[in-house]
Amino acid sequence: DAGITQSPRHKVTETGTPVTLRCHQTENHRYMYWYRQDPGHGLRLIHYSYGVKDTDKGEVSDGYSVSRSKTEDFLLTLESATSSQTSVYFCAISGSGQGNSPLHFGNGTRLTVT
Amino acid sequence: AQSVSQHNHHVILSEAASLELGCNYSYGGTVNLFWYVQYPGQHLQLLLKYFSGDPLVKGIKGFEAEFIKSKFSFNLRKPSVQWSDTAEYFCAVSSFNQGGKLIFGQGTELSVKP
Numbered sequence: 001d002a003g004i005t006q007s008p009r010h011k012v013t014e015t016g017t018p019v020t021l022r023c024h025q026t027e028n029h030r031y032m033y034w035y036r037q038d039p040g041h042g043l044r045l046i047h048y049s050y051g052v053k054d055t056d057k058g059e060v061s062d063g064y065s066v067s068r069s070k071t072e073d074f075l076l077t078l079e080s081a082t083s084s085q086t087s088v089y090f091c092a093i094s095g096s097g098q099g100n101s102p103l104h105f106g107n108g109t110r111l112t113v114t
Numbered sequence: 115a116q117s118v119s120q121h122n123h124h125v126i127l128s129e130a131a132s133l134e135l136g137c138n139y140s141y142g143g144t145v146n147l148f149w150y151v152q153y154p155g156q157h158l159q160l161l162l163k164y165f166s167g168d169p170l171v172k173g174i175k176g177f178e179a180e181f182i183k184s185k186f187s188f189n190l191r192k193p194s195v196q197w198s199d200t201a202e203y204f205c206a207v208s209s210f211n212q213g214g215k216l217i218f219g220q221g222t223e224l225s226v227k228p
Binding site: 040090 | 118120123145146148156157158159160163165204206208209210211212213214215216217218219220221
């Protein structure tokens with residue numbers, strides 16, 4: 001398995017609080033991604049990064065921000081958590097941005113917003 | 115915009131039955147196609163991928179998929195399923211030079227009865 005660690009693995013938080021999820025990789029890959037998984041929706045891209053300090057929005061970016069200050073770390077922040085952000089969050093990495101390289105996924109973070 | 119559609123939301127089969135899961139995508143250009151599997155409680159793992167060449171691709175665990183360009187389809191098949199194939203299956207597509215982003219279908223849950 002690719003060296004991807006997500007933390008925390010589980011988190012319960014209250015509505016309105018900020019939450020930061022961390023993705024750490026040991027593969028030195030340039031591309032990193034945050035997806036959320038919800039029943040009936042598959043995985044949807046939140047944000048992605050194509051290098052240190054280089055990020056872009058995905059299809060469901062509202063309410064989320066990201067930062068990448070080092071190659072190995074990609075942080076996802078929920079600025080003010082809402083119940084609609086209860087989900088399983090997956091980080092993924094890729095060695096190529098050309099689309100011809102599969103993504104490798106972390107084990108996910110299960111977030112519950114009460 | 116790209117989209118991926120998986121028509122079967124939940125498939126129930128008995129062991130040794132044959133499997134075919136449908137996947138259609140909408141995109142006019144060159145695409146790369148993937149099938150991922152997610153076993154209960156686990157992260158997504160790559161089953162197989164198609165970039166170019168032979169439209170019939172073989173993956174792990176006896177799975178194969180056929181790319182039919184004229185139908186914009188990439189259906190997943192397995193001649194004889196096992197109880198251990200119980201999982202959720204996701205079709206995904208990426209295109210050239212789009213940052214390696216994958217667009218996922220909604221997923222198909224496969225239940226195999228022993």
